Amino acid sequence: MKAVHFGAGNIGRGFVGVLLHEAGYELVFADVADALIGQINDQDSYVVHEVGEGARDHEVTGFSGVNSASDLGGLREQIVSADMITTAVGPRVLQIIAPTIAEGLRARAEAGVEGRVAVMACENAINATDGLAEAIRAAYPEADQVAIFANTAVDRIVPDQAPGQGLDVTVETYHEWAVESAPFQGQTPDVPGITWVEDLEPYITRKLFTVNTGHAATAYFGRQAGITKISDVLADAQVRSQVEAVLAETKELLVAKFGFAPEVQQAYVEKIITRFTNPHLPDTVERVGRAPLRKISRTERFVGPAAELAERGLSADALVAAVAAALAFDVPEDPESAELQARLAAARGDRQATDALVTDLTGIAEEHPLFPALSEVFAAA
Ligand SMILES: NC(=O)c1ccc[n+]([C@@H]2O[C@H](COP(=O)([O-])OP(=O)(O)OC[C@H]3O[C@@H](n4cnc5c(N)ncnc54)[C@H](O)[C@@H]3O)[C@@H](O)[C@H]2O)c1
Ligand SMILES: O=P(O)(O)OC[C@@H](O)[C@@H](O)[C@H](O)[C@H](O)CO
Numbered sequence: 001m002k003a004v005h006f007g008a009g010n011i012g013r014g015f016v017g018v019l020l021h022e023a024g025y026e027l028v029f030a031d032v033a034d035a036l037i038g039q040i041n042d043q044d045s046y047v048v049h050e051v052g053e054g055a056r057d058h059e060v061t062g063f064s065g066v067n068s069a070s071d072l073g074g075l076r077e078q079i080v081s082a083d084m085i086t087t088a089v090g091p092r093v094l095q096i097i098a099p100t101i102a103e104g105l106r107a108r109a110e111a112g113v114e115g116r117v118a119v120m121a122c123e124n125a126i127n128a129t130d131g132l133a134e135a136i137r138a139a140y141p142e143a144d145q146v147a148i149f150a151n152t153a154v155d156r157i158v159p160d161q162a163p164g165q166g167l168d169v170t171v172e173t174y175h176e177w178a179v180e181s182a183p184f185q186g187q188t189p190d191v192p193g194i195t196w197v198e199d200l201e202p203y204i205t206r207k208l209f210t211v212n213t214g215h216a217a218t219a220y221f222g223r224q225a226g227i228t229k230i231s232d233v234l235a236d237a238q239v240r241s242q243v244e245a246v247l248a249e250t251k252e253l254l255v256a257k258f259g260f261a262p263e264v265q266q267a268y269v270e271k272i273i274t275r276f277t278n279p280h281l282p283d284t285v286e287r288v289g290r291a292p293l294r295k296i297s298r299t300e301r302f303v304g305p306a307a308e309l310a311e312r313g314l315s316a317d318a319l320v321a322a323v324a325a326a327l328a329f330d331v332p333e334d335p336e337s338a339e340l341q342a343r344l345a346a347a348r349g350d351r352q353a354t355d356a357l358v359t360d361l362t363g364i365a366e367e368h369p370l371f372p373a374l375s376e377v378f379a380a381a
Contacts, residue, residue, distance in 0.1 A: 001083045002026045002027075002028065002078070002081060002082050002083055002084075003026070003027055003028070004079055005020070005028070005029055005030065005085075005086045005088070006068065006085070006089050007030075007031060007087055007088040007093075008029035008030075008065065009088065009089075010159070010169065011088040011158050013060070014048050014169035014170075015122075015154060015177070018048045018058050019175075019177060019193030020086070020191065020193075021061070022058070022193065023191040025062075025084065026063070027060075027062060030075055031067070032069040034067055037065035037067045040167065041064055043166070044061060045059050045060060045061045046059075046166065046167035046168050047059055047060070049169070050171055051170055051171070051172065051281055052173050052281070054173050055173050066078060068100060072100065075100060076103055076104045077107075078104075079101065079105065079107065079108060080104065080107050080108045081113070083115070083118065084117060085117055085119045086121075086122055087120075087121045087122060087132070088123065088154070089123070090123065091123045091124065094121055094128060094132045098139060099135075099136075099139045101136050102137075102143060105117070105136065105140055109142060109145060109146045116147055117146065117147050119133065119136075119150070120149075120151075120179060121152065122154040122177070126204050126208060127151050128151065129150055133149040148184060150179050150183045151179070151200050151204070152204075153176070153200060153203045153208075155175065155176040155177075156171055156172060157172045157174075157275060157278075159281055159283035160284070172275060172278055174275055176195065176207075177193055177194050177195065178196075179195070179196055179197070179200070180196075180198070180200040182198060202260070205254070205257075206258070206260065206265075208300075208301055209253070209305045210269060211275075212301045213246060213247065213250050213301040214243055214269070214276065216288060216289060216322070217242065217243045217325070218233050218239070218276055218288065219233075219289035220322060221239045221322070222239055223286075223289060223325075224328055225239050227239075227285065229282070229284060230283040230285060230288055231278055231281060233276075233285065234273060234277050235277075242318065242321065243273075244273075245317075246318040247272075249305065249306075249316055250305045252314060253314070257308070286333075289329050290334055290336070290337075291334070292326045292337055293336040298362060298363025298364070302319050302322050303319075303362045303363065303370070306320060306323070306370055307368065310369040310373075311368075316370060320373045321377075323362070323377055324377040324381065327344060327377065340361075343361070344357070354375070354381075355375050355378070355379075357378055358374045358375055359371075
Protein backbone atom coordinates (compact mmCIF):
# COMPACT_ATOMS: atom_id res chain seq x y z
CA MET A 1 0.00 0.00 0.00
CA LYS A 2 1.23 3.44 -0.85
CA ALA A 3 0.31 6.89 0.45
CA VAL A 4 1.28 10.15 -1.26
CA HIS A 5 1.37 12.85 1.41
CA PHE A 6 1.50 16.54 0.44
CA GLY A 7 3.43 18.67 2.97
CA ALA A 8 6.44 17.04 4.66
CA GLY A 9 6.42 19.51 7.56
CA ASN A 10 5.56 19.13 11.23
CA ILE A 11 2.23 17.31 10.93
CA GLY A 12 3.25 15.53 7.73
CA ARG A 13 6.26 13.80 9.28
CA GLY A 14 5.25 13.94 12.94
CA PHE A 15 1.67 12.73 12.71
CA VAL A 16 0.18 11.55 9.39
CA GLY A 17 3.49 10.06 8.21
CA VAL A 18 4.18 8.04 11.33
CA LEU A 19 0.59 6.72 11.63
CA LEU A 20 0.52 5.64 7.99
CA HIS A 21 3.98 4.05 8.31
CA GLU A 22 2.77 2.09 11.34
CA ALA A 23 -0.27 1.00 9.32
CA GLY A 24 2.11 -0.53 6.75
CA TYR A 25 2.02 2.16 4.08
CA GLU A 26 4.99 3.09 1.91
CA LEU A 27 5.18 6.90 2.11
CA VAL A 28 5.86 9.36 -0.68
CA PHE A 29 6.22 12.91 0.65
CA ALA A 30 5.41 15.64 -1.89
CA ASP A 31 6.65 19.11 -0.98
CA VAL A 32 7.88 22.30 -2.64
CA ALA A 33 10.81 22.73 -0.23
CA ASP A 34 13.66 21.37 -2.32
CA ALA A 35 16.19 21.01 0.50
CA LEU A 36 13.64 19.07 2.57
CA ILE A 37 12.90 16.70 -0.31
CA GLY A 38 16.67 16.24 -0.75
CA GLN A 39 16.99 15.28 2.93
CA ILE A 40 14.06 12.88 2.66
CA ASN A 41 15.67 11.13 -0.29
CA ASP A 42 19.08 11.01 1.44
CA GLN A 43 17.85 9.38 4.65
CA ASP A 44 16.51 5.87 5.27
CA SER A 45 14.77 6.68 8.53
CA TYR A 46 13.75 9.42 10.93
CA VAL A 47 12.53 9.41 14.52
CA VAL A 48 9.35 10.87 15.98
CA HIS A 49 10.21 11.75 19.59
CA GLU A 50 7.19 12.02 21.87
CA VAL A 51 7.51 14.22 24.95
CA GLY A 52 5.40 14.15 28.10
CA GLU A 53 3.77 11.36 30.06
CA GLY A 54 4.07 7.92 28.47
CA ALA A 55 6.37 9.23 25.75
CA ARG A 56 8.24 6.88 23.42
CA ASP A 57 10.15 7.13 20.17
CA HIS A 58 8.83 5.89 16.82
CA GLU A 59 11.14 5.13 13.89
CA VAL A 60 9.74 5.84 10.44
CA THR A 61 11.21 4.03 7.41
CA GLY A 62 10.10 3.20 3.87
CA PHE A 63 9.68 6.73 2.53
CA SER A 64 10.83 8.85 -0.38
CA GLY A 65 10.26 12.41 -1.52
CA VAL A 66 9.14 14.12 -4.70
CA ASN A 67 9.36 17.84 -5.45
CA SER A 68 5.77 18.71 -6.31
CA ALA A 69 6.78 22.01 -7.94
CA SER A 70 9.49 20.76 -10.28
CA ASP A 71 8.84 17.04 -10.81
CA LEU A 72 5.23 16.94 -11.97
CA GLY A 73 5.81 13.80 -14.03
CA GLY A 74 7.24 11.94 -11.03
CA LEU A 75 4.38 13.09 -8.84
CA ARG A 76 1.78 12.04 -11.41
CA GLU A 77 3.29 8.53 -11.52
CA GLN A 78 3.11 8.26 -7.75
CA ILE A 79 -0.55 9.32 -7.71
CA VAL A 80 -1.38 6.76 -10.41
CA SER A 81 -0.26 3.92 -8.13
CA ALA A 82 -1.27 5.36 -4.73
CA ASP A 83 -3.90 3.90 -2.40
CA MET A 84 -4.19 7.08 -0.37
CA ILE A 85 -3.50 10.80 -0.82
CA THR A 86 -3.25 12.94 2.31
CA THR A 87 -2.32 16.58 2.82
CA ALA A 88 -0.98 18.80 5.62
CA VAL A 89 0.02 21.94 3.74
CA GLY A 90 -2.22 24.59 5.35
CA PRO A 91 -5.86 25.21 4.36
CA ARG A 92 -5.06 27.97 1.89
CA VAL A 93 -2.57 25.83 -0.04
CA LEU A 94 -5.20 23.22 -0.92
CA GLN A 95 -6.39 25.30 -3.87
CA ILE A 96 -2.81 25.41 -5.16
CA ILE A 97 -2.23 21.65 -5.06
CA ALA A 98 -5.70 20.70 -6.36
CA PRO A 99 -4.86 20.96 -10.11
CA THR A 100 -1.78 18.78 -9.61
CA ILE A 101 -3.82 16.11 -7.82
CA ALA A 102 -6.45 16.38 -10.57
CA GLU A 103 -3.75 15.69 -13.18
CA GLY A 104 -2.64 12.61 -11.25
CA LEU A 105 -6.21 11.34 -10.98
CA ARG A 106 -6.77 11.86 -14.70
CA ALA A 107 -3.59 9.87 -15.46
CA ARG A 108 -4.82 7.17 -13.07
CA ALA A 109 -8.11 6.89 -14.95
CA GLU A 110 -6.29 6.79 -18.30
CA ALA A 111 -4.03 4.00 -16.98
CA GLY A 112 -7.13 2.00 -16.00
CA VAL A 113 -5.99 1.48 -12.40
CA GLU A 114 -8.56 -0.49 -10.43
CA GLY A 115 -9.89 0.78 -7.12
CA ARG A 116 -10.42 4.34 -5.97
CA VAL A 117 -7.75 6.26 -4.11
CA ALA A 118 -8.71 7.76 -0.71
CA VAL A 119 -8.15 11.54 -0.57
CA MET A 120 -8.06 13.14 2.89
CA ALA A 121 -7.02 16.70 3.73
CA CYS A 122 -5.57 16.80 7.25
CA GLU A 123 -5.78 20.53 7.94
CA ASN A 124 -7.20 22.70 10.71
CA ALA A 125 -10.37 23.65 8.88
CA ILE A 126 -13.96 22.45 8.81
CA ASN A 127 -14.63 20.22 5.76
CA ALA A 128 -11.19 20.88 4.27
CA THR A 129 -11.46 17.82 2.02
CA ASP A 130 -14.75 19.10 0.57
CA GLY A 131 -12.99 22.31 -0.50
CA LEU A 132 -10.10 20.34 -1.98
CA ALA A 133 -12.49 17.99 -3.80
CA GLU A 134 -14.39 20.92 -5.29
CA ALA A 135 -11.17 22.42 -6.64
CA ILE A 136 -10.07 19.03 -8.01
CA ARG A 137 -13.45 18.52 -9.72
CA ALA A 138 -13.14 21.95 -11.32
CA ALA A 139 -9.99 20.72 -13.06
CA TYR A 140 -11.12 17.11 -13.57
CA PRO A 141 -14.90 16.65 -13.38
CA GLU A 142 -14.66 12.81 -13.39
CA ALA A 143 -12.52 12.78 -10.23
CA ASP A 144 -15.12 10.85 -8.19
CA GLN A 145 -14.76 7.87 -10.51
CA VAL A 146 -11.19 7.33 -9.32
CA ALA A 147 -11.12 8.93 -5.86
CA ILE A 148 -13.04 8.81 -2.57
CA PHE A 149 -13.02 12.11 -0.68
CA ALA A 150 -13.34 12.08 3.12
CA ASN A 151 -13.20 14.91 5.65
CA THR A 152 -10.96 14.56 8.69
CA ALA A 153 -10.10 16.17 12.02
CA VAL A 154 -6.47 15.93 13.15
CA ASP A 155 -5.20 16.74 16.61
CA ARG A 156 -1.60 16.57 17.79
CA ILE A 157 0.57 19.51 18.84
CA VAL A 158 3.71 19.46 16.71
CA PRO A 159 5.85 22.56 17.31
CA ASP A 160 8.36 23.98 14.88
CA GLN A 161 11.47 21.86 15.06
CA ALA A 162 14.84 23.00 16.36
CA PRO A 163 17.40 23.60 13.60
CA GLY A 164 19.89 20.76 13.22
CA GLN A 165 17.35 18.06 14.07
CA GLY A 166 17.22 16.80 10.49
CA LEU A 167 14.00 14.99 9.71
CA ASP A 168 13.37 14.00 13.34
CA VAL A 169 10.26 15.50 14.88
CA THR A 170 9.39 16.26 18.51
CA VAL A 171 5.68 15.84 19.25
CA GLU A 172 3.29 15.47 22.17
CA THR A 173 2.13 11.93 22.97
CA TYR A 174 -1.57 12.76 22.45
CA HIS A 175 -3.03 12.32 19.00
CA GLU A 176 -6.44 11.93 17.43
CA TRP A 177 -7.27 11.44 13.75
CA ALA A 178 -11.01 11.23 13.13
CA VAL A 179 -12.26 10.57 9.60
CA GLU A 180 -15.81 10.34 8.25
CA SER A 181 -16.60 6.78 7.28
CA ALA A 182 -19.65 7.27 5.02
CA PRO A 183 -17.76 8.01 1.77
CA PHE A 184 -16.08 4.56 1.99
CA GLN A 185 -19.41 2.67 2.05
CA GLY A 186 -18.19 0.07 4.54
CA GLN A 187 -14.72 -0.35 2.99
CA THR A 188 -12.63 1.94 5.20
CA PRO A 189 -8.84 1.67 4.80
CA ASP A 190 -7.10 -0.31 7.55
CA VAL A 191 -5.25 2.39 9.49
CA PRO A 192 -5.27 1.62 13.25
CA GLY A 193 -4.50 5.28 14.08
CA ILE A 194 -7.74 6.49 12.48
CA THR A 195 -11.03 6.71 14.39
CA TRP A 196 -13.86 6.31 11.87
CA VAL A 197 -16.95 8.37 12.65
CA GLU A 198 -20.34 8.61 10.98
CA ASP A 199 -20.77 12.32 11.64
CA LEU A 200 -17.55 14.33 11.71
CA GLU A 201 -19.13 17.74 12.30
CA PRO A 202 -19.24 17.58 16.13
CA TYR A 203 -15.62 16.29 16.23
CA ILE A 204 -14.07 18.86 13.93
CA THR A 205 -16.11 21.75 15.34
CA ARG A 206 -15.29 20.83 18.92
CA LYS A 207 -11.62 20.37 18.05
CA LEU A 208 -11.33 23.67 16.19
CA PHE A 209 -13.41 25.69 18.67
CA THR A 210 -11.72 24.26 21.76
CA VAL A 211 -8.12 23.19 20.97
CA ASN A 212 -7.48 25.80 18.31
CA THR A 213 -9.55 28.59 19.85
CA GLY A 214 -7.84 28.05 23.20
CA HIS A 215 -4.41 27.69 21.59
CA ALA A 216 -4.72 30.85 19.50
CA ALA A 217 -6.10 32.81 22.48
CA THR A 218 -3.12 31.60 24.53
CA ALA A 219 -0.75 32.73 21.77
CA TYR A 220 -2.26 36.21 21.24
CA PHE A 221 -2.85 37.07 24.91
CA GLY A 222 0.53 35.53 25.76
CA ARG A 223 2.37 37.59 23.18
CA GLN A 224 0.69 40.74 24.48
CA ALA A 225 1.98 39.77 27.93
CA GLY A 226 5.51 39.44 26.50
CA ILE A 227 5.74 35.65 26.91
CA THR A 228 7.26 33.48 24.16
CA LYS A 229 6.88 29.82 25.12
CA ILE A 230 3.31 28.48 25.00
CA SER A 231 3.79 26.29 28.06
CA ASP A 232 4.79 29.38 30.10
CA VAL A 233 1.82 31.51 29.04
CA LEU A 234 -0.84 29.87 31.19
CA ALA A 235 1.26 30.36 34.35
CA ASP A 236 0.29 34.04 34.04
CA ALA A 237 -2.92 34.27 36.10
CA GLN A 238 -4.45 37.08 34.05
CA VAL A 239 -3.83 35.39 30.71
CA ARG A 240 -5.09 32.09 32.07
CA SER A 241 -8.38 33.65 33.14
CA GLN A 242 -8.72 35.32 29.70
CA VAL A 243 -8.19 31.96 27.97
CA GLU A 244 -10.58 30.21 30.36
CA ALA A 245 -13.22 32.86 29.63
CA VAL A 246 -12.83 32.24 25.89
CA LEU A 247 -13.21 28.49 26.37
CA ALA A 248 -16.24 28.98 28.62
CA GLU A 249 -17.93 30.79 25.72
CA THR A 250 -17.14 28.10 23.15
CA LYS A 251 -18.22 25.48 25.69
CA GLU A 252 -21.62 27.17 25.94
CA LEU A 253 -22.00 27.05 22.17
CA LEU A 254 -20.77 23.46 21.76
CA VAL A 255 -23.05 22.19 24.53
CA ALA A 256 -26.05 24.01 23.06
CA LYS A 257 -25.32 23.08 19.44
CA PHE A 258 -24.19 19.44 19.67
CA GLY A 259 -25.60 18.38 23.04
CA PHE A 260 -22.21 17.53 24.60
CA ALA A 261 -22.67 17.01 28.36
CA PRO A 262 -21.29 20.15 30.07
CA GLU A 263 -19.02 18.11 32.38
CA VAL A 264 -17.65 16.13 29.42
CA GLN A 265 -16.81 19.34 27.56
CA GLN A 266 -15.27 20.80 30.75
CA ALA A 267 -13.05 17.71 31.12
CA TYR A 268 -12.04 18.14 27.45
CA VAL A 269 -11.14 21.80 28.11
CA GLU A 270 -9.05 20.89 31.15
CA LYS A 271 -7.21 18.15 29.30
CA ILE A 272 -6.39 20.59 26.54
CA ILE A 273 -5.06 23.19 28.95
CA THR A 274 -2.82 20.47 30.41
CA ARG A 275 -1.58 19.72 26.88
CA PHE A 276 -0.77 23.42 26.32
CA THR A 277 1.24 23.53 29.54
CA ASN A 278 3.42 20.50 28.65
CA PRO A 279 6.85 22.02 29.52
CA HIS A 280 8.71 19.55 27.30
CA LEU A 281 7.00 20.88 24.16
CA PRO A 282 9.09 23.72 22.69
CA ASP A 283 6.12 25.56 21.14
CA THR A 284 5.97 29.32 20.67
CA VAL A 285 3.33 32.06 20.51
CA GLU A 286 4.69 32.94 17.04
CA ARG A 287 3.94 29.48 15.60
CA VAL A 288 0.57 29.10 17.28
CA GLY A 289 -0.47 32.65 16.35
CA ARG A 290 0.78 32.32 12.74
CA ALA A 291 -1.48 33.43 9.90
CA PRO A 292 -3.73 35.80 11.91
CA LEU A 293 -5.82 36.74 8.84
CA ARG A 294 -6.87 33.12 8.49
CA LYS A 295 -7.49 32.85 12.23
CA ILE A 296 -9.84 35.88 12.38
CA SER A 297 -11.75 34.86 9.24
CA ARG A 298 -15.48 34.04 9.20
CA THR A 299 -15.62 30.27 9.82
CA GLU A 300 -12.47 30.09 11.93
CA ARG A 301 -11.73 29.64 15.65
CA PHE A 302 -12.77 33.08 16.98
CA VAL A 303 -15.33 34.66 14.66
CA GLY A 304 -16.99 31.31 13.86
CA PRO A 305 -18.14 30.62 17.44
CA ALA A 306 -18.55 34.32 18.35
CA ALA A 307 -20.96 34.85 15.43
CA GLU A 308 -23.06 31.84 16.43
CA LEU A 309 -23.14 32.97 20.07
CA ALA A 310 -24.22 36.48 19.06
CA GLU A 311 -26.92 35.04 16.78
CA ARG A 312 -28.24 33.13 19.80
CA GLY A 313 -28.23 36.30 21.91
CA LEU A 314 -25.33 35.01 24.03
CA SER A 315 -22.17 36.82 25.09
CA ALA A 316 -19.02 36.55 22.99
CA ASP A 317 -17.05 39.23 24.85
CA ALA A 318 -14.07 37.01 25.63
CA LEU A 319 -13.82 35.83 22.01
CA VAL A 320 -13.99 39.44 20.82
CA ALA A 321 -11.17 40.27 23.27
CA ALA A 322 -9.18 37.44 21.67
CA VAL A 323 -9.79 39.01 18.23
CA ALA A 324 -8.47 42.30 19.65
CA ALA A 325 -5.34 40.48 20.83
CA ALA A 326 -5.00 38.89 17.37
CA LEU A 327 -5.07 42.36 15.79
CA ALA A 328 -2.06 43.24 17.97
CA PHE A 329 -0.05 40.26 16.64
CA ASP A 330 2.82 42.07 14.98
CA VAL A 331 5.39 39.56 13.72
CA PRO A 332 7.03 40.97 10.56
CA GLU A 333 8.33 37.54 9.45
CA ASP A 334 4.73 36.28 9.26
CA PRO A 335 3.31 37.44 5.89
CA GLU A 336 -0.29 37.54 7.18
CA SER A 337 0.73 39.49 10.28
CA ALA A 338 2.58 42.00 8.09
CA GLU A 339 -0.46 42.37 5.82
CA LEU A 340 -2.79 42.73 8.81
CA GLN A 341 -0.65 45.46 10.36
CA ALA A 342 -0.39 47.31 7.04
CA ARG A 343 -4.16 47.22 6.55
CA LEU A 344 -4.86 48.36 10.11
CA ALA A 345 -2.37 51.20 9.73
CA ALA A 346 -3.98 52.33 6.46
CA ALA A 347 -7.45 52.45 8.06
CA ARG A 348 -6.46 53.81 11.50
CA GLY A 349 -8.40 56.90 12.63
CA ASP A 350 -11.10 56.55 9.95
CA ARG A 351 -14.15 54.73 11.40
CA GLN A 352 -15.66 54.03 7.99
CA ALA A 353 -12.41 52.46 6.89
CA THR A 354 -12.01 50.36 10.06
CA ASP A 355 -15.64 49.22 9.77
CA ALA A 356 -15.05 48.21 6.16
CA LEU A 357 -12.02 46.24 7.36
CA VAL A 358 -14.20 44.36 9.89
CA THR A 359 -16.37 43.03 7.08
CA ASP A 360 -13.48 42.41 4.75
CA LEU A 361 -11.34 40.46 7.23
CA THR A 362 -13.95 38.73 9.40
CA GLY A 363 -16.84 38.34 6.96
CA ILE A 364 -19.21 39.95 9.49
CA ALA A 365 -21.56 42.46 7.84
CA GLU A 366 -22.92 45.61 9.53
CA GLU A 367 -26.34 44.11 10.22
CA HIS A 368 -24.90 41.09 12.10
CA PRO A 369 -25.30 41.20 15.93
CA LEU A 370 -21.53 40.68 16.35
CA PHE A 371 -20.65 43.71 14.22
CA PRO A 372 -20.81 46.46 16.89
CA ALA A 373 -18.31 44.67 19.17
CA LEU A 374 -15.91 43.98 16.30
CA SER A 375 -16.29 47.55 15.10
CA GLU A 376 -15.06 48.75 18.51
CA VAL A 377 -11.97 46.54 18.59
CA PHE A 378 -10.98 47.34 15.01
CA ALA A 379 -11.38 51.07 15.72
CA ALA A 380 -9.17 50.73 18.79
CA ALA A 381 -6.48 48.64 17.07
N1 LIG B 1 1.58 21.54 13.80
C1 LIG B 1 0.48 21.23 14.43
O1 LIG B 1 0.45 21.17 15.68
C2 LIG B 1 -0.78 20.91 13.68
C3 LIG B 1 -1.74 20.07 14.29
C4 LIG B 1 -2.93 19.78 13.62
C5 LIG B 1 -3.12 20.25 12.35
N2 LIG B 1 -2.17 21.04 11.77
C6 LIG B 1 -2.45 21.50 10.43
O2 LIG B 1 -1.59 20.81 9.52
C7 LIG B 1 -1.29 21.65 8.41
C8 LIG B 1 0.22 21.77 8.27
O3 LIG B 1 0.74 22.34 9.46
P1 LIG B 1 2.24 22.12 9.89
O4 LIG B 1 2.35 22.58 11.29
O5 LIG B 1 2.69 20.74 9.54
O6 LIG B 1 2.97 23.18 8.93
P2 LIG B 1 4.45 23.14 8.34
O7 LIG B 1 4.74 24.51 7.89
O8 LIG B 1 5.38 22.48 9.31
O9 LIG B 1 4.33 22.16 7.08
C9 LIG B 1 3.69 22.52 5.89
C10 LIG B 1 4.48 21.93 4.74
O10 LIG B 1 3.76 22.15 3.55
C11 LIG B 1 4.69 22.45 2.53
N3 LIG B 1 4.02 23.14 1.43
C12 LIG B 1 3.67 24.46 1.34
N4 LIG B 1 3.11 24.72 0.14
C13 LIG B 1 3.12 23.53 -0.53
C14 LIG B 1 2.67 23.15 -1.82
N5 LIG B 1 2.13 24.03 -2.67
N6 LIG B 1 2.83 21.86 -2.19
C15 LIG B 1 3.37 20.94 -1.35
N7 LIG B 1 3.82 21.25 -0.11
C16 LIG B 1 3.68 22.53 0.29
C17 LIG B 1 5.74 23.31 3.23
O11 LIG B 1 6.95 23.36 2.49
C18 LIG B 1 5.87 22.57 4.56
O12 LIG B 1 6.88 21.57 4.50
C19 LIG B 1 -2.00 23.00 8.69
O13 LIG B 1 -3.26 22.98 8.10
C20 LIG B 1 -2.15 22.97 10.21
O14 LIG B 1 -3.22 23.77 10.66
C21 LIG B 1 -1.01 21.37 12.40
O1 LIG C 1 -2.04 25.15 12.59
P1 LIG C 1 -2.83 26.41 12.81
O2 LIG C 1 -2.07 27.61 12.37
O3 LIG C 1 -4.21 26.32 12.30
O4 LIG C 1 -2.98 26.53 14.41
C1 LIG C 1 -1.84 26.56 15.24
C2 LIG C 1 -1.98 25.53 16.34
O5 LIG C 1 -3.08 25.86 17.15
C3 LIG C 1 -2.20 24.13 15.76
O6 LIG C 1 -1.20 23.78 14.84
C4 LIG C 1 -2.25 23.09 16.90
O7 LIG C 1 -0.96 22.82 17.38
C5 LIG C 1 -2.91 21.81 16.43
O8 LIG C 1 -4.10 22.07 15.76
C6 LIG C 1 -3.15 20.83 17.54
O9 LIG C 1 -3.89 19.77 17.03
